[in-house]
Amino acid sequence: MLSPVLCSELSALEPEYTEADVISAVEFSQSGEFLATGDKGGRVVIFQREPLGEYNVYSTFQSHEPEFDYLKSLEIEEKINKIRWLPQLNSAHFLLTTNDKTIKLWKVSERDKRPEGYNLKDEEGRMKDISKITSLQVPVLRPMDLLVEASLRRVFANAHAYHINSISINSDCETYLSADDLRINLWNLDITDRSFNIVDLKPENMEELSEVITVAEFHPHHCHLMAFSSSTGTTRLCDMRSRALCDQHAKLFEEAVDPANRSFFSEIISSVSDVKFSHSGRYLLTRDYLSAKVWDLNMENKPVETYQVHDYLRSKLCTLYESDCIFDKFECAWNGTDSVIMTGAYNNFFRMFDRASRRDVTLEASREVCKRRAVLRPRRVCVGRKKRESDVSVDSLDFRKKILHTAWHPTDNIIAIAASNNLYIFQDRHSHHGHHAGHRLEQDRPPQLQDAPPQ
């Protein structure tokens, strides 16, 4: 299990921060060398892992802008809902970002040489006086300060009538899916004016609508399999080979609700907020409001493991319903070897569960608690009397501090936790990358991260 050490904390001003700085997406690249975050203001910040193990800003760009839908007289938020990296094929890096309506493919590339010695233009780019040119020269490439550029390569728009909640790149690296509340579309990465609808939950009569799609994901190895979860607590596995429209599922993963626990909130808390295939492709991890479940793809009627994330909230469901907290969508993650799962909770707590040993730990990601290179102390939430001084009582939990977005490095024990506008990166102190050289924590880092070339 991890004994997390605070590796680097890259954050904006606190405690006052603008809503636009709230991080809404976190994703490691396929190799783990890069970490991308998206925020409510439509910006994407990419961090690169330094040789010594720390993550520093690599590139920042504005991915989405707010739009106004004139037909509906409604704003389209620029908030980044999801980011997904493509597998790296050459020296450039590609990632898909999406807001509620539009998906974009970005290319992030480095430039460290520039041509010098043009014949017709001088160094500043001004045209030379032709009469003054006496000889011909061949431009040469000279090294320059590293410049990281992000350029927009594709825009996939106008395919979703409802809000996009997920994107997932297929293992074939040619296609990807995008899912909104009622439909899932299949795209080719090179074709922007066409997509195929593969799942459609919209009923003929909208008044009958009782179920929406919450998350969709492709299987990591089988390019014909995809899974999507719904607000009714079911997760469906679909095989795209059987038919073009995958409304009929190949498998349906659903656990019957214990009648003893049934309440008016049963359906709401069973709504699946995240689905992740294990790296092996054998298991599915689903997150509902109170628990995280591991499903074996071969067994549909119940999960193989259930982890209670914050069961102490069960008695507070009415309050949480009133404050709308019950609709919070927490993400979940597998570690590289599929032996540990992680998910966020309230009060800036996040939890990790070791599947084999069944041990679990609760940790907190907040400035007060996290000092550089300190080992995080496990936290505990107690329902009744505090047994230890460090315990946190259920009634003192801050529900405004929620950790919705978490990510785990694909191979190493490095995790990224987004707590509102702060990004925390934790690393196992026992990792083989060894100790970290001194690196001062920049407390006064300005909220707007500039395009800064890595030094």
Place this chain on the structure above:
Amino acid sequence: MFSKGTKRKFSDDGDEMSDESLAGAQVSSSYSLQRQSLLDMSLIKLQLCHMLVEPNLCRSVLIANTVRQIQEEMTHDGTWQVVTETFCGGSQSPSERLVATEVLCRSREQDAEPKLFSVLSYEGCREEEVVTDETLCSVTVSDTASDVCLSESARHCWERDELVEVERDEEACESSRLGPGDDDDDDDDDNDDDDEVDDEEESSREDPKTMGQVFGTFEIKNSAPGPDSALEELFSDVDASYYDLDTMLTGIQSAPKMGPYDLLDSLAPSHGPPSIGSPSNCRSDLNELDHIMEIIVGS
């Protein structure tokens, strides 16, 4: 958790409610109070909205499902009936409730019949998402009487948009179409209340945009046969879903943002003038127009 209004209602209603609450154990009475409170909260949630940004469809679906569940349960133990009967007895005046628009909570003229209110989904917006406005949907925290208000206003909204001939028709047909009323809740039915057509019609005509956005959210159904059933059958096949809540809403909230397509959206096709055409044609045309517009706008 229990609002003042709730308590007041239960004490005011005297006979029926007190019988109800005394009949069950203390536990069940507090359970039904809790349930009532949850229902009220859910209804309010469905009605509040963010004007500028489309509301979260997932959240709306979950809340609507919760409301349906509560209604079903209340129907099963008969408390639904009791509550509505009580209200329909006319014991309360509109001023006791949070009424935004005067029309919304007029006391019923005809004899009250117990009504079942089933909550529909969030239909009506161009993209069929819940867009609600608390000023339109004068829901009180206290009681399900608000449902009556909502449903009446809802009914009026599409009624208003339909041609007046329809009303004349319905009055004519009323006597000729007596039939069995619809029995218990069936969420898929489009049965609408037909009371007070005339009264509300005039007042609502003045400001067509103030009403009806509720309509996509709620419907009324009659639970028992009676003189009302004729009218309700007449409207039984009107599809509420064609009502564009959005149009109503944006009209009242801010500077009118209605475009030409909004008007089309807001006309109820099934009983409307022939030029509107069938509902499905209208709808697909609108979808095409949407699509074209989006391309033109260049999003």
